[in-house]
Amino acid sequence: xSSALNSSRAPARPGLFILIAxxxxxxxxxxxxxxxxxxxxxxxxxxxxxxxxxLTLYLVSLGISQLLMGPLSDRFGRRPVLLVGLTLYVxxxxxxxxxxxxxxxxxxxxxxxxxxxxGVTLSRAxxxxxxxxxxxxxxxxxxxxxxxxxxxxSPIIGGYLDQWAxxxxxxxxxxxxxxxxxxxxxxxxxxxxxxxxHSLGIASLPKQFLNLLKNKTFLGYTLCMxxxxxxxxxxxxxxxxxxxxxxxxxxSDYGLYFILISTGxxxxxxxxxxxxxxxxxxxMIVIGNSVAVLGMTVMFTTQxxxxxxxxxxxxxxxxxxxxxxxxxPNCLAGALSVQPGNVGAASGLAGFCQVGIGALSTLVVxxxxxxxxxPTIGVLIAAGILSIVFFQLTRFRS
Numbered sequence: 001x002s003s004a005l006n007s008s009r010a011p012a013r014p015g016l017f018i019l020i021a022x023x024x025x026x027x028x029x030x031x032x033x034x035x036x037x038x039x040x041x042x043x044x045x046x047x048x049x050x051x052x053x054x055l056t057l058y059l060v061s062l063g064i065s066q067l068l069m070g071p072l073s074d075r076f077g078r079r080p081v082l083l084v085g086l087t088l089y090v091x092x093x094x095x096x097x098x099x100x101x102x103x104x105x106x107x108x109x110x111x112x113x114x115x116x117x118x119g120v121t122l123s124r125a126x127x128x129x130x131x132x133x134x135x136x137x138x139x140x141x142x143x144x145x146x147x148x149x150x151x152x153x154s155p156i157i158g159g160y161l162d163q164w165a166x167x168x169x170x171x172x173x174x175x176x177x178x179x180x181x182x183x184x185x186x187x188x189x190x191x192x193x194x195x196x197x198h199s200l201g202i203a204s205l206p207k208q209f210l211n212l213l214k215n216k217t218f219l220g221y222t223l224c225m226x227x228x229x230x231x232x233x234x235x236x237x238x239x240x241x242x243x244x245x246x247x248x249x250x251x252s253d254y255g256l257y258f259i260l261i262s263t264g265x266x267x268x269x270x271x272x273x274x275x276x277x278x279x280x281x282x283x284m285i286v287i288g289n290s291v292a293v294l295g296m297t298v299m300f301t302t303q304x305x306x307x308x309x310x311x312x313x314x315x316x317x318x319x320x321x322x323x324x325x326x327x328x329p330n331c332l333a334g335a336l337s338v339q340p341g342n343v344g345a346a347s348g349l350a351g352f353c354q355v356g357i358g359a360l361s362t363l364v365v366x367x368x369x370x371x372x373x374x375p376t377i378g379v380l381i382a383a384g385i386l387s388i389v390f391f392q393l394t395r396f397r398s
Contacts, residue, residue, distance in 0.1 A: 018189055019126065021181050022082065022119035024150035025089060026062055029116050029174050030055070031150075031258075032158035034236060035251035036167035038244050043167060046102040048241070052366040054102075054109050055237060059359030061113035062120070063352040069121045070348020071205055078122045078129070078344075079191045085118020086185065090178040097171035112174075117351070119181075125347045128336045129192040156255035163252060193344070208345045218338040220394025222350045224285065225331035226357040227387035228292065231320055231380045233358035235261075237365040238376030239313070246373070247310060257314045264318035268325015281330040288326030289388045295319030296381050303377055313373070320384070327387070328354075357383075 033054070041051040073081045092115055096108035161169040212218050243254045268288070276284050299316035335350045336343055361379050368375035 018185065019123050021184070022123040022126075025086075025119035025178070025181070026113070026116040028150045028154050028177065029089075029093070029112055030058060031154035031236075032161075032170045032174060033167075034240055035155050035159035035244075035254050036162040036170060037240055039162055039251070040105075040167045044102045044105070048369060049366050050102055052237065052362065053106050056359050056362045056366065057106055058109045058113045059233065059355050059362060061110040062117045063355030063359060065114040065117040066121045066348040066351035066355070067205070067209070068348070069118050070125060070344035070346070070351070071208065071342075072344075073122055073125055073193060074342060074344035077191045078126055078193050079185075079189050082118050082122050082185060082189065083182065085115045085122075086178060086182040088112075088115030089118075090115070090175055090182060093171050093175040093178055097168045097175065115178075117355075121344075121347050121351050124332060124336065124351070125344045126192045128333070128343045128347070129194075155258040156252065159250070159252035159255035163250070205345070208342060209349050212339065212342070212346055212349055215338050216394055218335050218346065218350075220391055221331040221334040222353045223357075224387050224391035224394075225328050225335070225350065226354040227383045227390065228288075228324055228327045228331075229354050230357045230361040230383035231292070231387070232261075232324055234361040234365050234376055234379040234383060235317055235320075237362035238369075238373070238379075241369075242313065242373050242376065243310060246371075247308075249310065253310075257310050260314045260318050261321045264321035265325045268322040268327075269329060270325075272326055272329045276330055276333075281334050284330045285327050285391060288323040288330070289391065290323075291319055291326065292323035292384050292388065295323060296384050299377060300381060303373065320380075331391075 037051055037054070040046075040054070041048060044051075069081055069085065089112060092108050092111035096105055096112060099105035099108055157173070158170045161173065240251075240254055243249050243257065244251060268291075272284060295316050295318075298319065299313075302312040302316065332350060336346050339346060361383055364379050365375050368379070
């Protein structure tokens, strides 16, 4: 009798702070390192394309690892999988701080991302465990809005750390943050997955993922979200070179201008949290796509008219990141609602597509690198157009 009552009881609800901190793990490690890339290239005596792999392969690892983290949390629970991921994150961050070659650093970044993906994937699954679809979209908006402080401050902190103590200092800080979060989750994080999938096996994962990919609703939301994110990743890939090498500004200057981008993302997520539960996900995505079109138009116009300066680069990007804040949480909530029994698998696959396509955009920017701003802008606009097209096709088919 008591066990029946316990099984029907609503899942425990973790505090908002834990969800924010979990979500921030990956973005902190990604963004605190970016201002150090030009200096890293010189310190480890490597070329631009090879140094770029510390970003691209980080994103690849972040994406692939989510394919395992999500389903494993369906089988074993969100809490134990997160704790294992945090352990790997801390160990890999320490390894990165002692890397003496670009090859060692790349290996460390791959392992760091594999551990960090646990926080990104499982925070989303936890929200969907305990809230309905539109409510989950609203809460994801608020969580991401608050969490956006991390990528907003990380490049500033990373830029100053790089100037004061070199590129390794950022990894010291990341290691400490990861260790503190591990202790906090060990003490405070409850288990929210009350319906463990005991039949899950590794062999069944391809079939689960294939079923999700065959679902046009899941695919449409996921591609819209992923290509929208690719706009940001393309910018992040090329902007440090543009600001530091072409505009001759410092890494800390890049970090300060990055505040504008994070502010736009925070505003978009605030609007998602405020209005998604009222207007519904699809209307919010349409509004987000409209804002993205405006941002791309302004960016293309400033470059076509040869208007130079950091504001000509960063101001249009504010509109694009605002659109990301409107699109990503709503698309994510839609993707996670397709198969309620496989929330972890859906979160992992959606995250893999998001980060994988983002990594591809950084790779394309690196391959097309010609010492100008054109590859970054071109890849960004192409991703934005495709994001809108896939969402509209899915809406009409539905």
